[in-house]
Amino acid sequence: MAGVIEMTARRRPLSPLLTRICDRSPGLVGALLGGAVAAGLGLASFAVLVMMLWITSPYPDSGPGGALHVAAALWLLAHGAELIRTDTLAGVPAPVGVPPLLLLALPGWLLHRAARDATDGGAPNGDGGTDDGVGEVEDIAVIMAPPLVSARTAWTGVVLGYLAVAAPAALYAAGGALRPSWVWTGVCVPLVAVVAAGAGVWSANGRPGGPLRRLLGMLPAGVRPLVLGPDGRPGVAARAAAAGAAVLLGGGALLVAVSLVGHGAAAQAALLRLTEGWSGRFAVLLLCAALVPNAAVWGAAYALGPGFALGAGHVVSPLSSAPAPFLPPFPLLAAVPEAGEGRLAHWAAAGAVPVAAGVVVGWVVAQGAVSAERGGTRPGGGRDAVWPPGRTARAAAFAALLCAAVLAGLAALAGGPLGVTVLARFGPVWWQVGAATLAWLVLVAVPAAVTVRAWRCREPQADGPGIGKQRDEPAEGVGEGRRPRKRTRAGRGWFTRTGIAGIAGGDASPPDGDAKPKTSSPAPDAHCALFGDDALYGLQDQQDDTAYETYQAYEPYDFLPADPAPEPYDVLPPPDSTPGPGTP
Structure with missing residues (x-):
């Protein structure tokens, strides 16, 4: 027992490099496996389709091996790789370089999904378990938490795993009637893998705008906002x-x-x-x-x-x-x-x-x-x-x-x-x-x-005279003989530009005296007020205090009578003095 305790006490911790490798290996292995599975699923889909057509064909030209060679060649053609047809009538190999663009959707989607899952770690709830009903706080914490695997590790693993399956597939297709061109295969297949996996990792990280801004760094500064907005959306x-x-x-x-x-x-x-x-x-x-x-x-x-x-x-x-x-x-x-x-x-x-x-x-x-x-x-x-x-x-x-x-x-x-x-x-x-x-x-x-x-x-100029006409015509019987109040800069604000004060011409503050009513002239519409801030909140303020518009002032309750009559339900009925039948 003492020897066991001594050996345990003398155990040294792992080196930092080994610890880092152990920490990253699960994510890298998962990304490699995800990329290989994506390539395998793509190949299997093409193989199933070609084999089904070969089985139902009344005059098959070759055996199942030839059909599998064709499936591998079509899978490479879907990535944009050029094929070479050897069995021609003239005996001269002929290239086949028109890739059906719809076939590219399957490898791209599989790569995107594999990279996204590799970055997320494959655990929807963060720990791979099910919802135990604790509450919504944990779900919010999982959403706000960073991905379990770094973007570089996930992207590298998916691309390497995908290419690890694509290389044997290209070697296998080279033995059929449609042989891949090695130059086009070496360019197109890695390019599709890099782009699709990068898009999946970017999507898993919340589509940040930093990588796109770094890619757009070669453009002039005045052009970048037209491509990518400041909030990360397209310009x-x-x-x-x-x-x-x-x-x-x-x-x-x-x-x-x-x-x-x-x-x-x-x-x-x-x-x-x-x-x-x-x-x-x-x-x-x-x-x-x-x-x-x-x-x-x-x-x-x-x-x-x-x-x-x-x-x-x-x-x-x-x-x-x-x-x-x-x-x-x-x-x-x-x-x-x-x-x-x-x-x-x-x-x-x-x-x-x-x-x-x-x-x-x-x-x-x-x-x-x-x-x-x-x-x-x-x-x-x-x-x-x-x-x-x-x-x-x-x-x-x-x-x-x-x-x-x-x-x-x-x-x-x-x-x-x-x-x-x-x-x-x-x-x-x-x-x-x-x-x-x-x-x-x-x-x-x-x-x-x-x-x-x-x-x-x-377009807003058509409505301008109507609004000015509302300002020029004072309300009848309201505030007659009172002095209009001149607006000051202290009265400017959001609330003075909405409702009655911003549209109908009423002042937001109570009047301070009497004066004759004075009409105002509408401000010139020198810019587009339809989509600007002024269109949402009311008419635009003048830039000079002396040019500010004056309004017909009135007290808030001028339209009420001086001594309003009480409502019927406000007056209590007098007590009934007539004695009831049972009262002595």
């Missing part, structure tokens, strides 16, 4: 760019849908000619659904003017269409306009989309300009808070630049090669789409923003 230019991109993509999808309805017979014939079995047609429909975001980007490129290419030398645009005649039948390709010069209906339909996007961008920027949303200025901050026309125009131009960058990136992702020589160009050209977006939005959004701002600032 005016960012919101306007997002709205413009949504209108462009929605308009492009609408053009594709209308064209498909107009060419419904050709699309149906293409579906029936492409395959005979119901399983093959179901696979084609799934592929069309996965390519819907690509079709929306292509429709937006068509509406903007540059259009898209269906092979080298075959550009489809509103001005002219030259579709390639050697393309296989495909339902989405049936929506391509016929070859020849563009019609007036094509020009009008295509031109309406960028014009609508420019108007929306200008409207959003004008809303931020009128509501005084900038740097450290609070909304409704007074005359100096409303943006001048030059600043409004610059904000609209910067929003157009952001929207052009977004459309250029989407155009680069939505297109790619589908072969060599003629099919080396398939889809929109990213720099042409970006330049066309910038030109359209600058020409439409800047004048729209300035015009809407001026209109919103002029």
